[in-house]
Amino acid sequence: MNIALKCDKITMKFGGLTAVNEFSAEIREHMIFGLIGPNGAGKTTAFNVITGNLKPTSGDVNFFGKSIVGLKPYKIVSMGMARTFQNIRLFSNLTVLENILTGFHHKLQYNIVDTVLRTPRYYKHEKEMRNTARELLKSVGLLDKADLKASGLPYGERREVEIARALATGPKLLLLDEPAAGMNPQETLNLMYFIQEVKESFNLTVFLIEHDMKFVMNLCETIAVLDHGVKIAEGNPEEIQKNPDVIRAYLGDIDA
Amino acid sequence: MDLTTILQQLVNGISLGSLYGLVAIGYTMVYGVIRLINFAHGDIMMVGMYFAVTGIVAMFLPWWAAFLLSMVATALLGVLVDRLAYKPLRNASRISALITAIGVSFFLENLFLVVFGGVPKAFPVPSVFGGVINVNGVIFPNIAIITPIIAIAFLLILLFILHKTKYGMAMRALSFDMETVRIMGVNVDMIISIVFAIGSFLAAVGGIFWAMRYPAINPLIGIMPGLKAFAAAVLGGIGSVMGAAVGGFVIGLSEILIVALFPPLAGYKDAFAFLFLIFVLLFKPTGIMGEDLERGRF
Amino acid sequence: MNKKTILTVLSVVLLFLFLWYGDGHLSTYAMRIWEEVGIFLMLAASYNLINGVTGQFSLEPNGFVAIGAYVTAILILTPAQKEAMFIITPMVPWLQNLHMSFFPALIIGGLVTAFVGFLLGFPVFRVRGDYLAIVTLGFGLTIRVVSNNTVPITNGALGLKGLPTYTTIWWCWGWAVFAMIVIMRMVNSEFGRAMKAVRDDEDAAIAMGINTFWIKMTAFITAAFFEGVGGGLLASLITIISPTMFTFFLTFELLIIIVVGGLGSMTGTALATIVVIWGSEILRVVEQPMDIFGLHIPGIPGMRMVVFSVLLILIMIFAREGIMGQKEFSWDSLFNFFKKNKVAQK
Ligand SMILES: Nc1ncnc2c1ncn2[C@@H]1O[C@H](COP(=O)(O)OP(=O)(O)O)[C@@H](O)[C@H]1O
Ligand SMILES: [Mg+2]
Numbered sequence: 001m002n003i004a005l006k007c008d009k010i011t012m013k014f015g016g017l018t019a020v021n022e023f024s025a026e027i028r029e030h031m032i033f034g035l036i037g038p039n040g041a042g043k044t045t046a047f048n049v050i051t052g053n054l055k056p057t058s059g060d061v062n063f064f065g066k067s068i069v070g071l072k073p074y075k076i077v078s079m080g081m082a083r084t085f086q087n088i089r090l091f092s093n094l095t096v097l098e099n100i101l102t103g104f105h106h107k108l109q110y111n112i113v114d115t116v117l118r119t120p121r122y123y124k125h126e127k128e129m130r131n132t133a134r135e136l137l138k139s140v141g142l143l144d145k146a147d148l149k150a151s152g153l154p155y156g157e158r159r160e161v162e163i164a165r166a167l168a169t170g171p172k173l174l175l176l177d178e179p180a181a182g183m184n185p186q187e188t189l190n191l192m193y194f195i196q197e198v199k200e201s202f203n204l205t206v207f208l209i210e211h212d213m214k215f216v217m218n219l220c221e222t223i224a225v226l227d228h229g230v231k232i233a234e235g236n237p238e239e240i241q242k243n244p245d246v247i248r249a250y251l252g253d254i255d256a
Numbered sequence: 257m258d259l260t261t262i263l264q265q266l267v268n269g270i271s272l273g274s275l276y277g278l279v280a281i282g283y284t285m286v287y288g289v290i291r292l293i294n295f296a297h298g299d300i301m302m303v304g305m306y307f308a309v310t311g312i313v314a315m316f317l318p319w320w321a322a323f324l325l326s327m328v329a330t331a332l333l334g335v336l337v338d339r340l341a342y343k344p345l346r347n348a349s350r351i352s353a354l355i356t357a358i359g360v361s362f363f364l365e366n367l368f369l370v371v372f373g374g375v376p377k378a379f380p381v382p383s384v385f386g387g388v389i390n391v392n393g394v395i396f397p398n399i400a401i402i403t404p405i406i407a408i409a410f411l412l413i414l415l416f417i418l419h420k421t422k423y424g425m426a427m428r429a430l431s432f433d434m435e436t437v438r439i440m441g442v443n444v445d446m447i448i449s450i451v452f453a454i455g456s457f458l459a460a461v462g463g464i465f466w467a468m469r470y471p472a473i474n475p476l477i478g479i480m481p482g483l484k485a486f487a488a489a490v491l492g493g494i495g496s497v498m499g500a501a502v503g504g505f506v507i508g509l510s511e512i513l514i515v516a517l518f519p520p521l522a523g524y525k526d527a528f529a530f531l532f533l534i535f536v537l538l539f540k541p542t543g544i545m546g547e548d549l550e551r552g553r554f
Numbered sequence: 555m556n557k558k559t560i561l562t563v564l565s566v567v568l569l570f571l572f573l574w575y576g577d578g579h580l581s582t583y584a585m586r587i588w589e590e591v592g593i594f595l596m597l598a599a600s601y602n603l604i605n606g607v608t609g610q611f612s613l614e615p616n617g618f619v620a621i622g623a624y625v626t627a628i629l630i631l632t633p634a635q636k637e638a639m640f641i642i643t644p645m646v647p648w649l650q651n652l653h654m655s656f657f658p659a660l661i662i663g664g665l666v667t668a669f670v671g672f673l674l675g676f677p678v679f680r681v682r683g684d685y686l687a688i689v690t691l692g693f694g695l696t697i698r699v700v701s702n703n704t705v706p707i708t709n710g711a712l713g714l715k716g717l718p719t720y721t722t723i724w725w726c727w728g729w730a731v732f733a734m735i736v737i738m739r740m741v742n743s744e745f746g747r748a749m750k751a752v753r754d755d756e757d758a759a760i761a762m763g764i765n766t767f768w769i770k771m772t773a774f775i776t777a778a779f780f781e782g783v784g785g786g787l788l789a790s791l792i793t794i795i796s797p798t799m800f801t802f803f804l805t806f807e808l809l810i811i812i813v814v815g816g817l818g819s820m821t822g823t824a825l826a827t828i829v830v831i832w833g834s835e836i837l838r839v840v841e842q843p844m845d846i847f848g849l850h851i852p853g854i855p856g857m858r859m860v861v862f863s864v865l866l867i868l869i870m871i872f873a874r875e876g877i878m879g880q881k882e883f884s885w886d887s888l889f890n891f892f893k894k895n896k897v898a899q900k
Contacts, residue, residue, distance in 0.1 A: 051761065077763030085761070091754040093818075093880055094747065101744065102751045106763030108744050112772065115743040116736050126743070169763050293684050295691070344871045354611045354687055355813060356870040362806055363863035369856045483692050490685070523703040530692040534677050537689070541681035 002029040002064065004173050004205040005050070010059030012045050012229075019045040021229040022059065027173075027222075032199060032206040034220030036213070036240075038249060042229040043209045044086055047177055050207075051083050052076045064172070078106040082171035084162045086178045086209075092151035096142065096161050099150050100133040103168025133168065139201065140164045140194070156187040160194060167202055174199075176208040180215050188212060192219055217241065225249065260394050265516045266509075271400040273508025274407035275469070278462035279485035280492065280500035281414065282334075282455025288431035288495040289451050291350070295357040296337060297459060298482015299364035302475060304330035304460030305379065305467045306368065312380050319382035327460040334456025335449045343445070368475035376472040385468050403465045410458060411501050417454075418497060427451055431495060484511075484529035491536050493543025502544060507532060558885045566731060573723050585723060587835055589791060592726030595827045596733040597784045598811040599820055600777035603737050605809075606817035606880075607746065608773040609753025610679075611687045614671070615808050617694035618778050620800040621670055622663040622785025624701065627714045627795055628652070629659035635716060642712070643705045656720040660729075660786040667782025668775045675774045679767050682756070694802060701797040713796025721791040729787065733780045738820050740776065749773050750818070803859065807834065810866050814876050822878030837861060 005027040012020040020042040027033045035043050048054040050061055052073040061068050068076050082103075091099050114122040137143045142160060145153060150161060159179060166174060179195065180188045192215060199206050210216045216223055217237040224234040227249040233240060240246055279301055286294045307329050311322025341360050345353045385399045418424035426447045429437045438444045466481060467473050485500075488507045492499025507529055515522045536543060576585055597615060604612050628636075628649055636650050644650070654662075674693060678686045701708040708714070740746055748769045751759040759766050789795050807830065815826030840861065843853040869876070881887075 053757075053760070072765075073760045074763045074765050077761065083761050085758065089755045089758040089761075091751045091758065093754050094750055098747050098750075102747055102759070102762045102764065105744055105748050106765075110744075112740070112745060115745055116739050118739060122743070129744070165762065293688055295687075341867055341871070348874060349609075350684065351605065351609060351611045351817070352870050352874055354684060355809065356867055358613070358687075358806070358809065359863050359866040359870065362802070363860065363867065366856055366859035366863060370854055370860055480695065483688070483695060486688055487692070490688075494683075524699060527696045527699045530689075530696045533685075533689060533692060534674075537677040537681055537685055541683075 003027070003062070004029045004064060005207065006062035007046070007050065008060040008062065010046065010049050010056045010061060012042070012049050012054060013057045018229050020049065020056075020226075023226070023229070023231050025224055025231070025234070027205060027207055029172075029205050030199075030203070031222065032195075032208065032220045034216040034223040035207070035209045035226060036211070036216055036223060037226035039211075041226040043226055044177055045229075046226070047083065047175055047209065051081060051175065074106060077169050077171075080170065080172035081175065082166035082169045082173075083175040084159075084166055084177060084179060086181060088155075088158050088162050090150040090158060090162055090165070092149070094150060095147050096150055096153070097130070097133055097137065097146040099161060099165050100136060100168045101129055103165050103170075104129050104132070106169065136164060136168055140167075140198065156183060156190065159183070159191065163194070163198065167198065171202075171204065173205045173207060176206065176210075178209050178211055180210060180212045188215060195219065261516070263394055264396060265512055267396055267400050269509035269512035270505060271403040271469070271508075272512055273505035274404040274501075275462045275466050275504070276481065276485045276488045276508050277501040277504025278407050278410065278458045278465075279481060280488040280504045281411075281497055282459050283486050284489040284492070284494055284497060284500040285427070285451050285455050287489070289427060289434075289448055290342070290346070290353075292342065292353050292357060293486070294455075295354070295482075296360040296364060297455065298478035298480075298485070299361050300330060300334055300337070300456050300478070301459040301463035301466070301482065302368065302473070302478030303333055303364060304456075304463035305473045305477065306372065306475075307460070308464050308467065309377065309379060309473065319380075319384075323464055326464060327457050330460035330463075331453040331457040334452040334459075338449060338452040343448075365475050365479075372475060374474060374476075376474045379467040379471040379473050381468045381471050399465070399468050403469070406461065406465065407501075410461060411497075414454065414458075414497060423447065423450055480526055487529040487533040487536075490533055491543055493545040496543070496545040499543055499545035561885050569731075570727065573727055577723055587831060589721065589723050589726045591827055591831045592723070592730040593784050593787050593791070594808070594811065594831055595730040595824055596780050598808050598815070598823045598827050599733055599737050600780040600784075601808045602812040602815070602818065602820065602823050603741070603749075604770075604773045604777045606812055606819070606823075607741055607753065608749040608770055610770055610774070611684055612690045612774070612777075613687050613694065613802075613805050613809075614674070614690035614774075614778070615781055616800040616802055616804040617690065617697045618667050618671065618781035619785035619788065619804060620694075620697050620701065620795075621667045622660075622782030623789035623795050623800065624708055624714075624785075625666045625782070626659045626663035626786030627717050627789045628707070629654050629662060630656060630718055630720065630790065631714065631716075639712070639715060640706070640709050642710065645709070646706045649707060656718075656725075656790065660783050663786040664779040664782040667785070668779040671775045671778025672771070675771050679770045679774075691802075694800075694805065698797045708797070711797060713794060713799070715794045717790050717793045717795070719790060719793055721787050726787060726791075729780075729783060733783075734820065734824070737776070737780075740772075741820065745769070745772060753818075806859075806862065806866075810862060810869075812876075813866060813869055816876035816878035816880060818880040819876070819878035819882055821883035822876060822881075825877055834858065834862075 003026050007023055007025045009022040009024050010020060011018065011022050023046055037043050045054065049056045052068065052071050056069060063079060063081060091102065109125040110122045134143060134146060137146055140160060142164060145157065150158065153161065180191055183191060195206065198204065221236065222234065223237060223240045225232050225240060225246050232245045232249060233243045279297065282297050283294060286292055304326050307326035308322050311317045311325050312319060317325065337360055341356050342353055345356055385402060387398050388395050389398055389401060418428060426437065426442050430444065430447055434444060484507055485504065488503035489500045491506060492503030511525055511528050514528060515525050573588065576588060601615055604610050629652060632653055633651050636645050674689060678689050702711055748759065748764045751762065751764060752766050752769055756766055811826045811830045812823055814830055815822030837858045840857045841853045841855050843850065
């Protein structure tokens with residue numbers, strides 16, 4: 001099996017605060033890897049380092065064998081890594097379809113001159129992109145929402161659109177930051193199936209952060225636990241559930 | 257250039273810089289708590305000058321009473337502007353608030369143009385500030401010596417308020433995370449009002465001393481110092497009060513010294529601050545003392 | 555061509571027919587205002603591209619228009635005119651001898667301004683925050699300082715006089731329509747979607763693989779180009795330019811136009827340009843002395859600006875969407891509107 005993502009002792013300091021402390025992990029291709037930990041443990045910060053939004057204080061990130069530390073985030077996207085955000089961040093004034101279309105931006109095949117002159121190339125690729133976007137929406141069951149404004153959708157669907165938008169960038173690795181946050185049990189269950197399906201049909205590797213224990217335990221093959229920026233455990237769901245360190249870190253923090 | 261001139265220019269630069277610093281503090285504090293560039297800040301300073309003149313000339317107050325009245329009235333004006341124009345837009349997009357700020361700036365300038373006309377008015381300089389002082393044979397204008405002393409005094413008071421009082425801590429906390437502070441039961445709107453009051457009060461102080469330096473005022477007089485003070489705030493690291501003060505000194509000193517050393521550049525002196533701003537953005541966008549307030553908050 | 559394209563072409567033809575009719579029948583004053591409307595439409599659409607569509611608050615127009623005006627003016631004045639005008643310090647020789655016809659002069663004015671846009675945008679867009687507004691505001695003031703002092707190029711405070719009057723209603727509206735087509739095509743493409751994405755959520759746009767720096771640059775440089783051309787048109791319309799001519803009021807008027815029309819809506823901008831420019835003419839009344847019922851009210855100079863600024867603040871607080879919000883006029887929505895009305899009548 002290939003290693004999709006390898007974090008090698010990444011450390012991220014904000015002034016005096018060490019948000020992530022020598023975090024290492026290996027994520028094999030086609031697996032669903034979970035990262036859990038109490039609030040403020042440094043999970044999102046770890047994501048921001050991996051996606052290039054933050055430059056780590058030290059350590060290395062390897063993406064399919066290439067070091068990506070120091071690359072611009074949009075460059076990393078074009079290498080095949082996509083993410084969603086903890087608090088859903090759609091382009092609220094664009095339609096669902098337009099939101100998806102932005103995901104094709106990095107492989108845009110016409111230029112500004114084609115745009116202004118409306119050349120055949122412009123029409124050809126614009127049409128292609130729209131068709132692909134519709135297909136994508138269809139495959140995730142959101143086609144009927146294509147022309148609605150993104151801000152008008154219910155919460156659960158907004159999350160699905162956000163994931164679909166990330167898929168549009170053509171990722172090999174998908175990072176999801178607390179995808180089930182703020183969802184009711186039914187929505188959470190739907191989302192679980194959704195992620196599973198998407199993973200299979202798009203042949204993805206998934207790296208997700210989640211607070212909801214049941215969600216992670218059911219979905220992930222391997223789980224790492226972060227506490228105060230330090231990885232305190234890694235293993236399969238059963239191992240994690242039994243680990244005394246994890247139980248201590250989570251005491252009073254388990255709501256599931 | 258002989259030593260005497262250099263000394264005089266140095267004092268002059270520090271004096272000018274302390275004025276920029278006083279005005280810059282208002283920009284930086286407001287930006288810190290509500291992430292708004294208050295374009296009207298330079299004009300609020302201008303209003304402070306007119307308040308002071310009105311106190312002396314029309315209300316026949318002694319100068320110290322007129323100055324005090326002006327500072328308090330200007331502080332109230334700052335609060336009023338925030339309450340009427342900015343507060344309704346707290347949850348709107350950032351661009352709405354910025355546009356409104358430009359609107360307020362243009363409003364104050366043109367209202368005062370209509371009321372007082374565009375012709376510069378003489379500013380009555382009280383005799384305490386008017387004379388010169390002779391230090392070992394080197395002559396300095398009184399005002400050049402007094403200005404930095406006053407400015408540093410106010411800076412110390414402000415730093416005390418920020419670090420040692422409940423309100424000051426709330427202000428600093430606000431610049432990190434407004435929601436959490438709100439949840440903790442702090443009256444956020446009141447804290448924001450206090451920030452506007454402090455900023456505008458110091459703008460009035462800066463304005464009055466500015467007016468005594470070049471004893472004539474007009475309704476557009478706040479624009480240039482306002483812009484330079486903003487450059488000072490960015491140079492110091494926007495959000496940092498100490499940074500604003502230091503940035504002010506740096507900009508004021510360099511303006512005076514560049515002109516003193518290269519007289520042919522005198523005509524361009526108002527362009528220096530702009531170049532400073534560009535260079536800071538290019539090479540040290542977080543400023544001398546600032547942290548990156550614009551970091552992504554995911 | 556489909557039905558809607560034909561309708562659009564037809565309305566543009568209608569517009570030009572109106573202008574052609576006006577050229578012969580309306581007063582010189584009215585036609586002058588319509589010329590201004592054309593130029594301002596181009597300026598406002600450009601301004602809306604960076605502010606409304608891309609969401610980057612900017613105050614560049616007066617500075618950029620000034621650059622375009624100076625460049626074009628220097629290029630269309632004859633060497634003899636320039637020699638006669640530069641009485642304090644003679645003009646730099648190679649500029650003195652540079653002379654060309656109107657169209658290339660406008661293009662060069664636009665290109666030089668676009669380059670200045672590039673130089674300003676570069677430091678600003680690399681960092682986050684609202685620095686664009688203050689940098690462009692400072693630029694507008696600085697360009698005045700510079701044009702006052704670079705006497706061998708700009709003739710300093712004396713300014714440039716006696717520019718040939720090339721600008722006609724056709725130049726103004728030809729450029730206006732051209733700018734509208736270019737800008738609207740840009741907005742309705744992946745570039746426009748990316749601009750709106752940057753406006754709605756910059757972090758998410760980055761996460762979509764959008765190079766937000768270049769997207770903002772594209773919008774800003776495009777706007778700069780058309781503002782430079784607009785400056786050239788204004789220069790030849792007014793025939794004199796000086797350092798103090800392109801004040802912040804110009805920027806402010808454009809800001810009002812795009813806010814009234816709706817930030818991000820180009821058709822709204824078109825509508826608002828007509829409303830605001832003509833409204834501004836009508837508002838001149840408050841600055842003139844009048845007699846109402848035997849009561850003499852002296853004119854209040856500058857009152858227009860006060861009214862404008864109050865208006866802007868009120869719109870921002872109470873009617874932020876303007877006329878069109880972010881929507882665009884479309885033939886479909888017009889048809890739907892009439893259909894609904896018919897249904898309602900039944
Ligand atoms: N950009 C930043 N600047 C300063 N501190 C930050 C920044 N981002 C996160 N932090 C701090 O780092 C710690 C970890 O935060 P985060 O990664 O969001 O935790 P989690 O996602 O696990 O809840 C927190 O204390 C947070 O306040
Ligand atoms: Mg998090």
